[in-house]
Amino acid sequence: MAISTAANSPKEFQFLIAEQDAFGTIEAGDGNPYHALDVDSVGTPSLNPTQVLDVRNGSRVLQKEDFFQDVKASVKEISVSGTATTNGLDMLLENITGEAEGSASSVYSFASNQATTNIGTGDAGLAGKLLSIVITSAGNDADLAFKDCVCTSLTLNADTGTEGGRIKFSATFQTGSVIHDLTDAATSVDTAFAASENYFMTNFSAGFRQIYGVDDLIMSSFSLTMENPAVFTGVTSSGYEVISRAGEFSVTLDASVKYDGHTRDLFEKFNNQTQEGATAAQVTLLNHQAALAADNFGISIPKTVLTNVAFNEADVMMLDISVKGVGDGSNPLVEVSC
Numbered sequence: 481m482a483i484s485t486a487a488n489s490p491k492e493f494q495f496l497i498a499e500q501d502a503f504g505t506i507e508a509g510d511g512n513p514y515h516a517l518d519v520d521s522v523g524t525p526s527l528n529p530t531q532v533l534d535v536r537n538g539s540r541v542l543q544k545e546d547f548f549q550d551v552k553a554s555v556k557e558i559s560v561s562g563t564a565t566t567n568g569l570d571m572l573l574e575n576i577t578g579e580a581e582g583s584a585s586s587v588y589s590f591a592s593n594q595a596t597t598n599i600g601t602g603d604a605g606l607a608g609k610l611l612s613i614v615i616t617s618a619g620n621d622a623d624l625a626f627k628d629c630v631c632t633s634l635t636l637n638a639d640t641g642t643e644g645g646r647i648k649f650s651a652t653f654q655t656g657s658v659i660h661d662l663t664d665a666a667t668s669v670d671t672a673f674a675a676s677e678n679y680f681m682t683n684f685s686a687g688f689r690q691i692y693g694v695d696d697l698i699m700s701s702f703s704l705t706m707e708n709p710a711v712f713t714g715v716t717s718s719g720y721e722v723i724s725r726a727g728e729f730s731v732t733l734d735a736s737v738k739y740d741g742h743t744r745d746l747f748e749k750f751n752n753q754t755q756e757g758a759t760a761a762q763v764t765l766l767n768h769q770a771a772l773a774a775d776n777f778g779i780s781i782p783k784t785v786l787t788n789v790a791f792n793e794a795d796v797m798m799l800d801i802s803v804k805g806v807g808d809g810s811n812p813l814v815e816v817s818c
Contacts, residue, residue: 488617493522495560496614497571499581499607503599504718506627506660507612514614515571519562520648522615525624526557527659552658553715558613558626561650563643564636564777565677569818572651574608575631576708577816578725581608586774589815590706590729592807599630600714601721612660613653628657630710630723636779636816637703638681647679647777656712656720679777679818684766691735691801692749692786693761698738700798702766704779706731706814731781731805731814733764739797746799750786759783759808772817782811 496514498507507513532548535541573588574581578597599609610630616623633652638645681702689697709727712720737743753762759782767778781803788802805813 490521492617494616495519495522495562496616497568498612498614499571500610500612500627500629501607502604503601503606503610503628504657506625514612515567517560517562517568518565519560521561523559525615525626527551528554528556530554552717552719554656555712555720556626556655556659558615558629558653558655559651562648564647564649564679564818566775566818567677569636569649571608571611572631572634572649573816573818575611576634576706578609585817587772587815587817589812590708590731592809592811592813594729594813597725599723601716601718611653613655624662625660626653626655626657627660628719628723629653629655630725631708632710633705633707635703635705637701639701640681641700645681647681654710654712656710656723658717658719681766683768683776684778685768688765688767688769690763690765691733691737692746692784692803693763694742694746694749696742697735698740700736700738700794702733702735704731704733704816706816729813732787732802733779733781733784733805734800734802736792736798736800739791739799743799743801746786746789746801750789753786755785755806759811764803764805767817772815774817776817778815778817780815781805781813783808 495517497517498514500507530550530553533542536546537543570581577588577590579588599606610628613626613629614623631651632654635650636647638647686696689699691697707730708725711724711726714721762783764781764784768776772778772780783806784803785806787804790800792798792800807813
C-alpha cells in the first residue's frame, strides 16, 4: 500500500447531535436530523474498554492468550466546547433538564422536587431524552457514531474580555451502549449558523445583573454549571439496558464582579446567611428584564446560597463570587432561556 499524502485539518471535524427517538437505535443520517454544534475543538472520546493485561500461563511475558477486552460493561464519555448557538443550546438544555424543546417559550427549567427518571431497552418516543452523536471529518466517510447518549454536565460562560462577552458552552455526554460505529458513512447535517443565534452577556440589564439578591452588578465574567448525572445498570450484549437520572441535579454559578458599594457587604452576607432567608433576598438573575423570554439568553436561580466570596486583585479590585442553587419547595431550581 502506497503512502497517503492526504491530511485533515483539526477544523474539518464536526460534532453532530440529533434527538434519538428509540433506545438502542441511532438516529438515521438522512433528511438532516443532525445539527452541527459551533465547536472550538473536538476532543477524543473516552471509549473506556475493559482490558486485562495480566501475565498468566506461567510466563514472564504477556501472551496473546492472556489479553482480554470487553466493550459492553463500560461507560463512554464525550466532551465538547464551543459557542452557544440557539439550535444547539435548545437541544442541550432540553436533554439535561428534561423539559421538551420549545415548551415554556424556550425557557428550560428544573423543578425543586424533580423525580428520578429512567430510560431503558424498548422505550420509544424519547426525542430530547436521548441523543445520537456523530463526530465526523468532512469528506472522508469515517465518522465516530454513538447512540443512547445523555448530557450529564453543561457549562455556560462568558467573559467580557473574550469574544466581546459571547456566551460559550462546554458539555459532557455519556452512553452505556455499545458504540454504533467507528467507521460510519457520511451523515447529512444542518451546519448553518446565523448571527442571530449568538448570545452576549452584554445584553444583561443593570437591574437584572443580580447575584444573591444584590443587583446593579458590574460584571467581567460568569460561569453557570448544571450537572445531571446518569447511572447505568443491567449489562447485556448491547451494553447497559437502563439509564437512570437519580443523582443530585446541581446548579452552581461563579462570577467576577467589581468591588464597590453594592458588593462590599457580601462578606457579611456570606458569613451570616441562613436557610430561612427570604427567597427574594437570595435570588440570582442574569437577564435583560425581570422575566426570562424566548430568543434571549437569561439565567434565573430563584434561591441561592453563597459558597465563596474572595478578593480578585485585577486592575481594579474585583470579587469572585460563587453560589449554589437550592430548592425552596415551590420555585424551579434553575431556569435558562435561549
